[in-house]
Amino acid sequence: MEYNLADLYEAIADATPDNMALASGDVHHTYAELDKRANRLGHYLQSRGIGAGDHIGLHLFNGHEFVEAILALFKIRAVGININYRFVGPEVRYMIDDADLKGIVTQRRFVPVINEATQGLEPLQALIVIEDGVDAIADQESIEYETALGQGSEERDFGPRSGDDLYIIYTGGxxxxxxxxxxxxxxxxxSGLQGGSPGGEPVESPEQLVEQAKDGWYTVTMLPCAPFIHGAAQFTQWICHLTGGKLVLQHGPSFDAGRILSLVAEEDASTLSxxxxxxxxxxxDELKAGDYDMSxxxxxxxxxxxxxxxxxxEIEELLPDVMIINSFGTSESGDLGRAARDEDSHEGRPSFYMGEDVTVLDEEGKQIEPGSGEIGMVARSGRLSLGYSAATEKTAERFREFNGKRWVVPGDFATVEEDGRITFLGRGSKCINTGGEKVFPEEVEEALKAHPDIIDALVVAVPDPRFGSKVAAVFNTRDNKHLSLDEVKEHCRKHVARYKLPRQITITETVSRMPSGKPDYPWAEKIARDQASA
Known part of the structure; x- marks a missing residue:
């Protein structure tokens, strides 16, 4: 058996057929049931000419269909491509072209977007549509999801696979x-799925992984809050299933805090990501307002x-018995490390101890000396992603060779503490240069959010005639409370150096973020620059 995700899932399904694999709305599947449904979809896709190396878009909300589809594609050595469900026609067209999509699995409500995106193109080899209560007709041949499954055999008679088969995650929007x-x-x-042993030592063989799942050594029930368009949610899915555990999903289009907390109790979720x-x-806010069983x-x-x-x-106060972990990593690097609350650095910035494959390098590829205070680039070697599928220049920028060793440099900047811990500072691409001083937005955002009346905040650069750029903050407040710039600066002085203080603030009703929860910096930059030029 190879370290191929479809092979590993099938072996675990054979060893634990009656374990509950998936809870998604009213749908509950055991490992055996999920395996058979994926077989059916895989056979249907093969009947449409989809095979090894082909890319299929997954244009979906969170639900059992995404899990079934990505497993089905791996079974036939094809590749699932996550498509942001907020994308409009031209953006989906970009995905079709960039990822060379042969087919798409989508929601019925997104059919008009697919129609616009595929205008002037040859018909897709497969367009599979999930009914969601919306009426829309595709401009090309399509099939309803359950009908497609009904046309495929549940037999597992696929050919051999390889650990070299590809997994592609679209990221960076x-x-x-x-x-x-x-x-x-x-x-x-x-590198990304914790070697089959969350929090433990990686397995030494696929057979050991199956035994662990059978014996329940690492079996967990996990609930990812993020949508599957986010790599972290996909990683959670596979980490969970590689333990023989149950994956719990909030089925549908949007994050609902109340529903998430209810699912923790209903499905006995032990890990919330x-x-x-x-x-x-x-x-x-929901925990404070409601009565939820988090035991x-x-x-x-x-x-x-x-x-x-x-x-x-705040989480610790509400849930004192729950361990809180910051996980560091990117789609390009995989897992870089994890830090619990008591492992934070002296300034409250999250930090972790370096493994042999993770370090901080300067521009010449030399390791930053612990305790020197120098800022460098977080880097990882060892088992790395291959690069970007259609971006040679970007691959060369992110994947570098120093002293004969290949490293991925995701774009995060950090320093190394005297005791060897890496302390994250922020993304270099968003670093603000104000009068020659470097300000990482994350530092100021955390200072702002420590204010009792500020809910969420983004920090960006706006032009300044004297310093080149100045720090601008865009944030929302509880009950839309007004805060003056002087009040905000006075608060932030307790947390960051004077040159990092916001010189401009904008209070908005909400702070825009991507569906994944990541910052929408282009939105914040427009808000801040419009105010600066007013």
């Missing part, structure tokens, strides 16, 4: 159009965005 990150299944298993403060704050919850893990200290403190 905050600063431009998304790019497809290519992983070999085997490399992703060890989310994306930073944008998801944590509504959960905190089975043991871990809250944030991936894709760091939980600010003030938000962590």
């Amino acid at each position: 905050t600063t431009g159009m998304p790019k497809g990150v290519m992983w070999r299944h085997e490399d992703l298993f060890f 989310l994306v930073g403060d944008a998801m944590a704050i509504p959960l905190i 089975n919850l043991t871990v809250i893990a944030s991936a894709g965005a760091i939980l600010s200290p003030s938000v962590q403190a």
